[in-house]
Amino acid sequence: MKHNFGAGPGILPHEVLKQAAEAVVDFNGTGLSLLEISHRSPEFEAVLNEAVSLVKELFSVPEGYSVLFLQGGASTQFALAPYNLLPEGGKAAYLETGVWANKALKEAKFFGDVEIVATSKESNFTYIPKDYTVPADAAYFHITSNNTIYGTQLHQFPKSPIPVVCDMSSDIFSRTVNVADFGLIYAGAQKNMGPAGVTLVIVKDDLLGKTGRKIPAMFNYQVQIEGGSMYNTPPCFAIYVSMLTLKWLKAKGGVPAIELENNAKAKVLYDAIDSNPLFKAVAAPEDRSHMNVCFVAENPEHEKPFLKLCDEKGIVGLKGHRSVGGFRASIYNALPIESVNVLIEAMNEFAEKNK
């Protein structure tokens, strides 16, 4: 058995994968594969409708918001957010908490002015800046809720006088969030929601249509809303697997239940790191991510042998991102606590051997 700590595309529930595989051969007894049926068929429309309903239910999406399943990943949303929300000649505010936040703000510069309200770049993004003022004259304030590479997470969302736009790619559905506090939420599916190839967008309808900018159909949230995420052929399989994953989450008790599990997994793992003399967590303690636990070996020569031991125990995907080094244990929704325990055992065993 493998213990999949990969940062993404990340682990998905076993039963979801099993059901997805069946649908690839025969979808719901239709005698056809899910991959070869029309997206306009009642069968697929039911899948998409259920996926949208599950998002609304699991995230308590209030009235006045639209839920979209689009293509292109969060990187496309980096451009679509300003394309749709930043008026000609206007300004957007960004919190720079890592490479992804930086990429997002670079795309915004194609559409208007960008004000970086705060950054932790000088420390290689090991913490979340907190002492800043959101400019009231900007069109929106963009944040990244979880920073996969550095293992930091916003545990409190900022109070903002302007709409908050949030890239939740790496922690969506991992904790309760008050959607009403946001103007736009987007997330690539491939961490907690499904496979690569689909992007969730939750947008407050009354923010749209105010930029004075003409937007090609596929980039226009309003067009996608009117088309019910089917202005053109959607990524049917990725939506289906996301729907199954959301159903799995609902059966587990929804977001509050998984949040408790996630908190418990994060706590035991950080405790194990903190109490182990050979390892050290990277992120500022108050900003530690409950999704991506980044740590390093105190002695860099321990890195390779520890990865080798992990490999022997079926632990995969633990190598840290090249810009941080060390290790990154991604403990997304679908990762069972048993896998965390196997990693902790490996750390303890390694410390015992290298006393």
Added chain:
Amino acid sequence: MKHNFGAGPGILPHEVLKQAAEAVVDFNGTGLSLLEISHRSPEFEAVLNEAVSLVKELFSVPEGYSVLFLQGGASTQFALAPYNLLPEGGKAAYLETGVWANKALKEAKFFGDVEIVATSKESNFTYIPKDYTVPADAAYFHITSNNTIYGTQLHQFPKSPIPVVCDMSSDIFSRTVNVADFGLIYAGAQKNMGPAGVTLVIVKDDLLGKTGRKIPAMFNYQVQIEGGSMYNTPPCFAIYVSMLTLKWLKAKGGVPAIELENNAKAKVLYDAIDSNPLFKAVAAPEDRSHMNVCFVAENPEHEKPFLKLCDEKGIVGLKGHRSVGGFRASIYNALPIESVNVLIEAMNEFAEKNK
């Protein structure tokens, strides 16, 4: 057994579906699903590289062209083609052969002037206009090689003094094409190449970077080329299934071999329609599509009972597009001649009953 004549997402080879289903549970014996491995893993990089190689081999892509697997469907390419190829203040030429061509040219208007060199709109697109001059002062000439809704196909590609941009979504890999005659080819995968969720782009490198326009990363072909289709997380599963489908095509003898099969399937079906007193093909004979065979009942009251008979025989997806009515038999690469024969038998049986 079902006979899948659906227009798309369309039929895929049975063995491809079987292998894809296995990979969803355990990819190549890794103990992990294809859906939960990193796109940067050697395993997935091998998939993407093989997919690119197969495109180059099967389509004899010459030096100086790049092959990309992107997201967003052809509808996104409707905007990206002019975004990347139409200079500020420039003009693009379009051949209007249907709804999709029309959508493509509408998107180009966001980026410059559009000249419609010819249209068959007045006849509800039942033929391909041939008597026109391509303006030498336009940046490119856009055509749609096959028109799914109306069952028409360009059997000869135009001579053009300017680069030809071609939407080949519904007939790519169904016939030999001289890629060197094109500046840009794009195609949503979901007819002949794979499942929905990935788009093939073949672009001539030296056409890029000449618009004087700044382009956000995800919309910029040059950025996608430099990132090797992995500027961000690609749609891994859709690329994998496309790779398997291309491998299947190669094993069958490649594009020339499937072209012979496609021609044979189209011939027997059009012959059966032409010789049946109850049915009538819709498209101009010289422009009949070898992918989508559109026909109607001479007596509209025969429509429902014929669809009912088809349903009894396991024939699915035969209903015509609402803008044309009648029937549309999509006979893509993966549809076996046996299924065509079942449809012909149904037509003959129906004619016999309704003499």
